[in-house]
Amino acid sequence: MDDRDLKADSYVSRHLELGQSTLTDQLKRELGDLAKPVREVDFSQPGEVTLKKGAIEWKFYHEDLDVETMLALADIAKFGYMPFGIRLIKSFSMVNTKSGARMELSDILSRDVILAFDSRPSSEPMTDAASVGTNHIILSNPLTVPKSVFVLLHEAGHFNDFKARVYGKIFDDTQDSFPISNSEAAELLRRERNASAFALTKIRPFIDDDGPFTESTLRYFVHHESLHSHSKSIADKLTRK
Ligand SMILES: [Zn+2]
Numbered sequence: 001m002d003d004r005d006l007k008a009d010s011y012v013s014r015h016l017e018l019g020q021s022t023l024t025d026q027l028k029r030e031l032g033d034l035a036k037p038v039r040e041v042d043f044s045q046p047g048e049v050t051l052k053k054g055a056i057e058w059k060f061y062h063e064d065l066d067v068e069t070m071l072a073l074a075d076i077a078k079f080g081y082m083p084f085g086i087r088l089i090k091s092f093s094m095v096n097t098k099s100g101a102r103m104e105l106s107d108i109l110s111r112d113v114i115l116a117f118d119s120r121p122s123s124e125p126m127t128d129a130a131s132v133g134t135n136h137i138i139l140s141n142p143l144t145v146p147k148s149v150f151v152l153l154h155e156a157g158h159f160n161d162f163k164a165r166v167y168g169k170i171f172d173d174t175q176d177s178f179p180i181s182n183s184e185a186a187e188l189l190r191r192e193r194n195a196s197a198f199a200l201t202k203i204r205p206f207i208d209d210d211g212p213f214t215e216s217t218l219r220y221f222v223h224h225e226s227l228h229s230h231s232k233s234i235a236d237k238l239t240r241k
Pocket residue numbers: 154155158191192195
């Protein structure tokens with residue numbers, strides 16, 4: 001590549017970034033970072049894991065599941081079998097080293113909620129799930145993935161939803177008979193919007209331009225990924241026989 005080609009190439013790439021969709025490219029990169037582990041961790045032994053990205057630091061302690069919890073989680077996540085690599089989370093905390101803002105697990109979730117994540121790398125797709133009725137949360141990604149931290153806040157939001165707590169069990173049980181009614185659909189959507197609003201409120205002190213949680217990334221994630229996929233699933237439940 002001679003000097004002129006090099007200039008043209010650099011001109012084009014600059015233009016593509018600026019002209020076509022500077023924000024989209026940046027957003028794509030940020031969303032990519034949000035969804036991948038900050039670093040690889042061996043989860044085969046119990047232990048504390050500390051992560052740092054930009055000014056944000058978080059840590060958690062993970063350990064093995066007992067069989068009873070494993071069965072309950074298999075039921076909630078609708079595995080149909082008991083996968084290995086599911087880890088129990090015993091503690092979680094996060095700090096913004098710029099502002100000093102802190103969060104403890106007890107700030108978002110009561111102690112009786114059993115929290116677990118799937119540590120298997122690129123395992124078969126599993127969904128994040130919360131059962132308000134039985135006090136369980138299962139995350140489809142380890143907390144080494146920033147997105148999983150945000151999903152934890154979303155799932156915790158379901159437990160802080162008074163209406164969902166009161167009617168949780170009854171509603172959870174009727175949800176599997178199809179098609180659901182319009183009011184059930186509205187309630188499902190309300191719950192998801194409510195849980196995401198809770199998550200956005202709680203993550204706010206940890207939003208930083210250097211990531212991993214940026215305003216634009218979280219907004220995109222909530223509206224175009226999370227609520228979008230919930231909307232599709234709700235639409236499906238409305239028509240499914
Ligand atoms: Zn949800």
